Amino acid sequence: MTQEYWRWKENNWKSADKDWTKAEIVTAGIDVGSVSSQAVILADGELYAYASMRTGSNSPDSALNAITAAMEGTGLTLDKIHYIVGTGYGRVNVPFAHKAITEIACHARGANFMGGNKVRTILDMGGQDCKGIHCDEKGKVLNFLMNDKCAAGTGRGMEVMADLLSVPIAEVGPMSLEVKEDPPPVSSTCVVFAKSEAMSLLKQGWPKNKVLAAYCSAMAHRVVTLLERIGVEKEFFITGGIAKNIGVVSRIEKELGIKAIKSEYDSQIAGALGAALFGKALVEKGGKKK
Amino acid sequence: MKQFQSWYENHHQYCKDWKARTGGKIVGYMCTYVPEEILYAAGILPTRVLGSHEPHDVTEPHIFGMYCPFCRDVLAQGLKKRYDYIDGLTISQSCLHIRQAFTSWQMHLPLEWSYYLPMPHHVQSPRAVPFLREELVSFKKSVEEWTGKEITDEALDHAIDVYNTNRRLMRQIYELRKAENPPITGLEAMYMVVSSQFVDKADHNKELERVLQNIDGRLADREVGTRLMIIGSENDDVAFMSMAESVGATFVTDDHCTGSRYFWNEAPQDADRLNALAIRYVERPRCPTKDWPERSRIPHLLSMAKEWGVEGVILIQQKFCDPHELDIPAIKKAFEEIDIPTLFLEFDVTTPVGPFRIRVEAFLEMIRGEDLF
Numbered sequence: 247m248t249q250e251y252w253r254w255k256e257n258n259w260k261s262a263d264k265d266w267t268k269a270e271i272v273t274a275g276i277d278v279g280s281v282s283s284q285a286v287i288l289a290d291g292e293l294y295a296y297a298s299m300r301t302g303s304n305s306p307d308s309a310l311n312a313i314t315a316a317m318e319g320t321g322l323t324l325d326k327i328h329y330i331v332g333t334g335y336g337r338v339n340v341p342f343a344h345k346a347i348t349e350i351a352c353h354a355r356g357a358n359f360m361g362g363n364k365v366r367t368i369l370d371m372g373g374q375d376c377k378g379i380h381c382d383e384k385g386k387v388l389n390f391l392m393n394d395k396c397a398a399g400t401g402r403g404m405e406v407m408a409d410l411l412s413v414p415i416a417e418v419g420p421m422s423l424e425v426k427e428d429p430p431p432v433s434s435t436c437v438v439f440a441k442s443e444a445m446s447l448l449k450q451g452w453p454k455n456k457v458l459a460a461y462c463s464a465m466a467h468r469v470v471t472l473l474e475r476i477g478v479e480k481e482f483f484i485t486g487g488i489a490k491n492i493g494v495v496s497r498i499e500k501e502l503g504i505k506a507i508k509s510e511y512d513s514q515i516a517g518a519l520g521a522a523l524f525g526k527a528l529v530e531k532g533g534k535k536k
Numbered sequence: 537m538k539q540f541q542s543w544y545e546n547h548h549q550y551c552k553d554w555k556a557r558t559g560g561k562i563v564g565y566m567c568t569y570v571p572e573e574i575l576y577a578a579g580i581l582p583t584r585v586l587g588s589h590e591p592h593d594v595t596e597p598h599i600f601g602m603y604c605p606f607c608r609d610v611l612a613q614g615l616k617k618r619y620d621y622i623d624g625l626t627i628s629q630s631c632l633h634i635r636q637a638f639t640s641w642q643m644h645l646p647l648e649w650s651y652y653l654p655m656p657h658h659v660q661s662p663r664a665v666p667f668l669r670e671e672l673v674s675f676k677k678s679v680e681e682w683t684g685k686e687i688t689d690e691a692l693d694h695a696i697d698v699y700n701t702n703r704r705l706m707r708q709i710y711e712l713r714k715a716e717n718p719p720i721t722g723l724e725a726m727y728m729v730v731s732s733q734f735v736d737k738a739d740h741n742k743e744l745e746r747v748l749q750n751i752d753g754r755l756a757d758r759e760v761g762t763r764l765m766i767i768g769s770e771n772d773d774v775a776f777m778s779m780a781e782s783v784g785a786t787f788v789t790d791d792h793c794t795g796s797r798y799f800w801n802e803a804p805q806d807a808d809r810l811n812a813l814a815i816r817y818v819e820r821p822r823c824p825t826k827d828w829p830e831r832s833r834i835p836h837l838l839s840m841a842k843e844w845g846v847e848g849v850i851l852i853q854q855k856f857c858d859p860h861e862l863d864i865p866a867i868k869k870a871f872e873e874i875d876i877p878t879l880f881l882e883f884d885v886t887t888p889v890g891p892f893r894i895r896v897e898a899f900l901e902m903i904r905g906e907d908l909f
Contacts, residue, residue, distance in 0.1 A: 335894075347908070348894055348897045348898040349894070350894070350901075351898060351908070386908075387898065387901065387902045389877075390898060392891075527909060528908065
C-alpha cells in the first residue's frame with residue numbers, strides 16, 4: 247500500500263499523577279470536527295486525559311471513538327462523567343452529550359485556559375474552516391468571523407499538498423522553512439488552484455521545500471486577511487491542527503508583526519477543552535451531576 | 537396562517553388556477569418598484585418572479601457568473617418554463633443584474649407584452665415624483681394598448697384601495713410582533729409577505745383578516761429566545777429562516793423587499809391617482825440601489841430595531857449584490873453604535889444550512905451570554 251502522507255498521527259494522553267476517582271466533578275468535551283475529533287476529560291477542572299482521532303463518516307461513532315480513546319486505561323466509563331458537552335461540526339450528533347455548544351465559543355474558552363486570560367484574539371485553523379475570534383478575559387466571545395465555502399487556509403488544504411509532494415504532514419512546516427527566501431505564494435483563494443499551481447512549479451523543477459514555502463505563505467496570507475477583517479490584538483493565540491505547522495505559524499507571525507502566545511498544550515484540543523470547561527461550569531451552576 | 541405557506545409552496549398552481557377561474561392575464565414582475573396597482577386596475581394579476589433555491593446551470597450561457605444568484609435563479613425559472621402561464625413581464629429599474637435576467641427573458645421566451653419602467657434612481661430628488669408620474673402615464677398607456685381597455689379612475693381607486701388595505705393589514709400584523717411573545721414567527725411572516733406578492737390581493741386580504749381575528753394568544757407558549765431582525769436583499773430563503781428560528785431565536789422584524797420594504801407605506805389620497813402612486817413608490821423604504829446621497833434607510837432601521845426590541849441583527853446579501861454590499865458596513869457600524877451586534881451572511885441559490893447554523897448559533901451564544909463562565 248502506498249503511503250498516505252496526509253495521515254497525521256492519532257494520539258491520546260492521560261495524566262500520570264491525577265486520579266479521577268478523587269475528583270468531585272468529572273466533565274468531558276467532545277469536538278467532532280470535519281477532519282479530526284477530540285475528547286478532553288477534566289477532573290475538577292484540571293486536564294486529566296484527552297485523545298485526538300480522525301473523524302469518520304459518522305459523527306456519533308467518531309465521538310464515541312474519541313472519548314473511548316481518551317478513557318483508555320483510566321477505568322473511567324461514560325456513566326461516571328458528570329457532564330459532557332459536544333462541540334464542532336458534529337456537535338448535535340453526539341448522542342451521549344448533555345449539551346451542544348458551538349466550537350466558536352469552545353475555542354475561545356479553551357484558548358483562555360491554554361494561553362491564559364490575557365488572550366484576546368484567537369485564530370482557529372481547523373480541518374475545513376478557519377475562524378478569527380475576539381474574546382474577553384473570561385474567554386467569552388465578543389465577535390467572530392469565519393471563512394466562507396473555501397478550503398484554502400484549512401487543514402484539508404495542507405493535507406492535499408502533503409500528499410501531492412509526498413511529504414509527511416508533520417514535516418511540511420519545517421521543510422518549508424529550509425528556503426532562504428520565500429518564493430511568491432501560490433493561489434490563496436482555492437485549494438484546487440493552489441494544487442495545480444504547485445504541480446506546475448514542480449514541473450518547472452522547483453524543489454519540494456520551495457513549493458511548500460509557496461503554499462505555506464499562501465495559507466498564512468489567507469488567514470491574515472481574514473484576521474485583518476476582524477482586527478488582531480497583540481494577545482494572540484492560535485488553535486487547531488495547523489497551529490502545529492511551524493511553516494504557517496511563523497509566516498503568520500511575520501505578516502502580522504505579532505508573536506502568538508505559546509502554550510504547553512496540544513493546540514488541537516482547544517475546542518474539546520473549552521467544551522469540558524463549560525461542562526464544569528454547568529455542573530457548578532446546578533446542571534446535571536450524576 | 538397555514539394558507540400563506542400553502543400559497544408560497546404552490547405559487548405556480550395558484551396563478552394557473554387564478555387564470556382558469558378569471559380568464560384574466562398574468563404579468564410577472566421582477567422588482568417591487570413596479571406599480572402593481574396599475575396592472576391590477578386593468579384586471580391583470582401581477583405575480584412576482586422568484587427563484588426556486590434549486591441548483592441549476594441553465595443560465596450559464598445567458599448571464600454572467602458574477603451576477604447575483606437571485607437574478608440567475610429567476611432567469612432559470614423562465615428558461616425551465618415554470619412561468620409559462622404569464623402573458624407579460626415587467627421590471628422597474630433597480631439593479632443591472634436583475635435587469636439582465638429581464639432582457640434575457642425577453643430574448644428567449646415568448647411574451648405578449650413586456651415593459652421596462654425607468655423608475656428614477658435619485659428618489660431623494662424633489663424631481664423624482666413628477667418624473668415617475670410621467671413614466672407611470674406611459675406605463676398605463678402601454679398596458680391599455682396591450683389589453684385594448686382603458687384603465688378608469690374608478691378601477692385605479694379600487695386597486696389602490698385593495699393594495700393599501702393589504703399593506704395596512706400586514707403592517708398591523710408586524711405591529712403585533714413587538715409583543716414579548718410575537719404571535720407569528722419570522723418564517724410565517726416571510727410566507728405571508730412573499731405570498732402577497734403573487735396572490736390576488738383581494739384573496740390575500742381576506743386571509744389576513746381571518747388571521748387577525750384569531751391572532752390573540754397565538755404562539756403564547758413558544759420559546760421566543762433571542763429577538764432578531766434580518767436585513768438585506770431579496771430573501772425568500774425559508775430554509776434559512778426555519779433553521780435560525782429552530783436554534784433559540786425569533787425574527788421579530790425585517791428589512792427586505794420580500795418583507796417590510798414591500799408593504800410599509802400606503803399610497804396617499806390624491807385626485808391625481810398616478811401622482812399618488814408616484815409618491816408611494818418614491819417614498820417607500822428604499823432599496824440600496826436608490827438610497828443616496830443620504831442613507832435614509834439607516835434611521836428607519838435603527839428605530840425599527842428599537843421599537844421591535846431587537847437584540848441582534850443578521851445582515852444578509854445575495855452574493856455579488858454590490859448595492860447591498862456597499863450599505864452593509866455603514867449599517868453594521870450604525871447598529872454597533874447602539875450596542876446591537878450584527879452577523880453578516882452571504883446567500884446563494886441554495887442554503888448551506890450546516891455552515892450557517894454554526895454562525896447563527898455562535899452569534900446567539902454571544903448575545904445571550906449564557907451562564908457558562
